[in-house]
Amino acid sequence: MLNIISIVIGLVTLALGLVAFFPLLGWLNWLVIPIGIVGAAVGAMSSTNGGRNLNLVLIVIFALRLMLGGGII
Structure with a gap:
């Protein structure tokens, strides 16, 4: 059960992280x-x-x- 919860957290992380790849959203x-x-x-x-x-x-x-974005960008 903990593995499933971890995978769900990972998918949420992935979804938010893909948004953070857009320019000027690196702070996310x-x-x-x-x-x-x-x-x-x-x-x-x-x-x-x-x-x-x-x-x-x-x-x-x-x-x-x-790191590539300098911490903010």
């Missing part, structure tokens, strides 16, 4: 990354690794986008 990554961290924590408590891995990949992608 400051909200997306903590949501992904919560999803990874929930996934870590699960017996399977699917949700945790999804959230970890999303955290890395959106953190890279945040």
Whole structure:
């Protein structure tokens, strides 16, 4: 059950993160990354690794986008 919750959190993170890829909305990554961290924590408590891995990949992608944008853009 925790894995399903983690995957749902990951899908919400992905949806918000795709919006953050638009120019001048990079500040949204400051909200997306903590949501992904919560999803990874929930996934870590699960017996399977699917949700945790999804959230970890999303955290890395959106953190890279945040660094490339200088933290704001």
